[in-house]
Amino acid sequence: MPNSFGKIFTISTWGESHGPAVGVVIDGCPPNLPLAAEEIQAELDRRRPGQSEIVTPRHEEDRVEILSGVFEGHTTGTPISLLVRNADQRPEAYAEMREKFRPSHADYTYQAKFGLRDHRGGGRSSARETIGRVAAGAIAKKILALGGGVEVRAFLTQMHDIAVPTEALAGFPTLADVEATPVRCPHAATAAAMIERIKAVRSAGDSVGGVIECRVRGVPAGLGEPVFDRLEADLAKAMLSLPATKGFEIGSGFAGTRLKGSEHNDAFEARDGAVRTATNRSGGVQGGISNGEELVFRVAFKPTATILQPQKTVDVHGAETELAARGRHDPCVLPRAVPIVEAMTALVLLDHWLRHAAQNRVFKF
Amino acid sequence: MPNSFGKIFTISTWGESHGPAVGVVIDGCPPNLPLAAEEIQAELDRRRPGQSEIVTPRHEEDRVEILSGVFEGHTTGTPISLLVRNADQRPEAYAEMREKFRPSHADYTYQAKFGLRDHRGGGRSSARETIGRVAAGAIAKKILALGGGVEVRAFLTQMHDIAVPTEALAGFPTLADVEATPVRCPHAATAAAMIERIKAVRSAGDSVGGVIECRVRGVPAGLGEPVFDRLEADLAKAMLSLPATKGFEIGSGFAGTRLKGSEHNDAFEARDGAVRTATNRSGGVQGGISNGEELVFRVAFKPTATILQPQKTVDVHGAETELAARGRHDPCVLPRAVPIVEAMTALVLLDHWLRHAAQNRVFKF
């Protein structure tokens, strides 16, 4: 099931950019969770196009409808089906893409794989697919917060060559700090520079990428599995499953490869009655299993493939040609990707929490 | 099944460092493949401890025994069970670890998760677990080569602060180049420096990490799935499931975040009757699906956690203490990790190939 994610708390997304709707089915949600559409809507609004002057102007309200699994305001333990109608479709803007493959998009690979494709707005490869992830992630975040005291926070640390100063990243950023600017960078001065950069590249018909960092606090020690389903392995998969991502690193990451073991190891210490580490180069995970420290990882996003400059390409008949995108797009996807990163993180954590409990907490000998 | 990997060609590994044996069960192997234990052994020998002067001296022949699934020299389509006995066990070297958690190892997290642990040599968290992966990967590599003309090549591009010069990485390295030195870096001058570095840190009781790059040629366009099971997502998971890994990047990776879209996009061109890209910042994958170009990705490995210097830690009773590893270990895991990276890559590609064919090549309308 390539369109499903998770083993116990499982989501299955469906829908194309210019089809009638997109949606998600959530299987395995614990029963009796209070849940209102508004709570899901709040997260969707963070992902929504048209939310600020620096994102795509495609006008979508992205109103979510709960079709099943909730009765009298509480989850029932049965599948939760969520639906969002597509409204502001402009397939005519994509007429040229019926014939031509957009560079660094999924047009050619879908054609190669399936032998046909819905070319309108990228079809299934559109980031509108992530609506289902964010909607499901809203539920996962609520369960983690309500049931486990876990807080997930993603934010921009770098856009193009503008990066938050290292010393500014010491504390756990508040949601208010992140949401203070439309770029979702909690460091005000950096955020201002990022906004300027977006405006500049948009004027030039160009685009930029960057890095999102995600931190999670409140994760108990013990989540994640030995061997293949390590917590960082599933986080890496979750992040690389997002459109436009090119890299993932946890804790010390690539920079840590330049340290010696004596510099890199996190010494254990007894603190507040618990086993804690003095440093956190491990990023909250050791041997694939959470150690109770803050989870810290980063995700690399390439610059948006859609640019408004003419590009060389090939058409479906194999002939070389040229193409200049029209269509609406984000000159930088990262501000809207922040809630998506949080959603996927919450989905991974919740699923591992449930798996851990199933194996280790049901029967005690 | 946290100890299984793959959906159609599935492997399940088992075993602890100081138990009687380690092994793997492979389910879903195509029938009628000629297969001899020697072919598997050849890959295990590349992973084997004691293979050169720069790796751990633990003496293990790692002889593989085929227990099922092969009849008269051919696979039968039924599960292939492979067994490797552990020989050179020295549990006494780990007596201290029964009580003390080794920093940046999995000792504490296993204890937190399961409430008990096999402390000898790290138990299940030992890299001996990867024997099963390499053995299964040998079969996957053979199928890909024989059936699909695919070649997988991993090698060191960086150790500590020693990196292969960028211009030296243009071509597809030969196996002979990689195997020419015990560090498995195909650039001779860099390899020599790396060997010196390993010897130096070993003398100091310290350790180093680095970066392994993996390239694959011959991958047809069309492998990988939209959305969650993108090819790069499954590669990222596979790599982050390896001990000591902290990061993954494909194509332009983290460096690509500093380019503009107009600089980053891979223009399409018609070449040799095929749709090809002029550059390969995508790393061979677009929209989660292979585009027929060379796959290129990199994996970050932290410095070995086991060092021979005294470290601060905590014991199982919560008291602070100090620990200095004895036991045999690798001052740098990367040379032995090269065949493991290749094995996991082959497993991901073969599984995706079979999945792709199942959905797209069985019924044609």
Next chain:
Amino acid sequence: MPNSFGKIFTISTWGESHGPAVGVVIDGCPPNLPLAAEEIQAELDRRRPGQSEIVTPRHEEDRVEILSGVFEGHTTGTPISLLVRNADQRPEAYAEMREKFRPSHADYTYQAKFGLRDHRGGGRSSARETIGRVAAGAIAKKILALGGGVEVRAFLTQMHDIAVPTEALAGFPTLADVEATPVRCPHAATAAAMIERIKAVRSAGDSVGGVIECRVRGVPAGLGEPVFDRLEADLAKAMLSLPATKGFEIGSGFAGTRLKGSEHNDAFEARDGAVRTATNRSGGVQGGISNGEELVFRVAFKPTATILQPQKTVDVHGAETELAARGRHDPCVLPRAVPIVEAMTALVLLDHWLRHAAQNRVFKF
């Protein structure tokens, strides 16, 4: 994913009897299949309430809407989301069930499992859930017929104590014969008696069960897996996953336990250039794998639990009480279960076909 079925061609159903809608998401459908909503509708109409005088009068048109996965009349290989709105809801008819557990229904067990339940019309346990199965099965049947020449035919062989004479079941019944009467028994005289029986028990506020037989012709030898995923094992699971089923048997079934091996074995013979069996007590499966003969199996359905006579029961507070169903219901579920049995059979066969091909037909050595 308890609400999903199949490994490569996977369906996920969702929805409650009295929620806004029910639906299904199909993942893994081969691309380029011509598909129109009308084709799905035709099968839904066979399952629809109100289709004849002998079934429940609940008025539902059960109009299916294709929300994704189909572009310009062809499947795209991406998830197909199908939606059917619930129309004729009468929750007030179920007010009593909020407090009282209906005997031999799922009311009590859902309450025990989840701690709450949507009591209206049985919620998720309603047979309206099977709409998604029939819709997905319509697609599976089309693929099997178009791509594989496979024909699936289910029909009633027994209702209460009225059974089709054994000798009347020799040939493969035509769809016309099955659809000739509203009970879907291809033997006219038996069908007439069954219709009378339904009318009689309905008048008495009672209900009846019976047996559906399913036959499949055109199945190639080789489908099904050794060991756990035997073809008959997956068929048994599929059938026992249907509401009101209590038994499954294939080929000689329970009656075959009274034969000796010398009487039961199916001798092989060479016929028309193929290896065939002289008899078919195996029911088309040997060692879990299809042998090219007709698949033949039977499914036992208990009498409908909803009856209009007063019954003793217990309420949610644990007090004994009495209950007499109102609500609309079928005095016999079997006529409408015929297309559901066919749908599940097609889903099992298609999934196994794809799995078989993935392992055995992609790489040839």
Next chain:
Amino acid sequence: MPNSFGKIFTISTWGESHGPAVGVVIDGCPPNLPLAAEEIQAELDRRRPGQSEIVTPRHEEDRVEILSGVFEGHTTGTPISLLVRNADQRPEAYAEMREKFRPSHADYTYQAKFGLRDHRGGGRSSARETIGRVAAGAIAKKILALGGGVEVRAFLTQMHDIAVPTEALAGFPTLADVEATPVRCPHAATAAAMIERIKAVRSAGDSVGGVIECRVRGVPAGLGEPVFDRLEADLAKAMLSLPATKGFEIGSGFAGTRLKGSEHNDAFEARDGAVRTATNRSGGVQGGISNGEELVFRVAFKPTATILQPQKTVDVHGAETELAARGRHDPCVLPRAVPIVEAMTALVLLDHWLRHAAQNRVFKF
């Protein structure tokens, strides 16, 4: 993974009848369970050939070796690998089967599926594969008994045309009653007749089948999932995955199809402070979920396919020929199938228990 079973407590079996060994890997076993090889051996001894005068004389001690997952007498939560060496192989007895397909065996279908087969003793289709199931089931039974107070009891109710009188089946049979005779029928007079029948058919070179009933007491209400993974659906799959099975029925089964709803429904009553049913035609499951009553189901086994009389068949070249089995075999598989049925039942129940807890017992709102 066709050779794996279970979602949380998962077993993967491997091995052929005349290969070096058979075995099983268990993933997901709760940690800290006291476990000794002797406990597993006790169940294997109930399945072992040569255990009595009425079963096959193949001489196998079936000694189990624990290769991983157990440390100092307790499970560690990591995979448990169990190995049993094949000892008494007589491949020469199967030389004829290299060329000829045995009627109603899996020879032909394996050949059709895989294009080759290990013909010795049926290879993978041999009932020796069930050794792994029984070994894993021994652990599952222990967990259910120790952690949940659940007791699983299977026994013969019918062999050929000899059946236990209905009134003799009222109580829950003791293990001693079942093990009192080598046929494992707890009703002494019937058991004696069955033993005579086995001897008679063996003398005639023939074979017989029959019915095994399984009952489980102590199952809490709430196990099983709505829709596809109903408890009876997974039990049906488990049973039909066993060699030689042709049918499954739960509670009233096929006979219940001849009752009216008013006769069949199980009235609820308040008993001992719990919601209970006055009768148990449901067999302990309603709407796919356990209701706290005794689980009761039956499994039909066909007569052993191997008989010592000459039979018509076809060879691998498609020519008609004749074959008379030599090789050792059971004239009736049911006595040795009793522990296998219990093992599969325990595996289904434990897996559902863990799944239920994961979804419903971890987070409480």
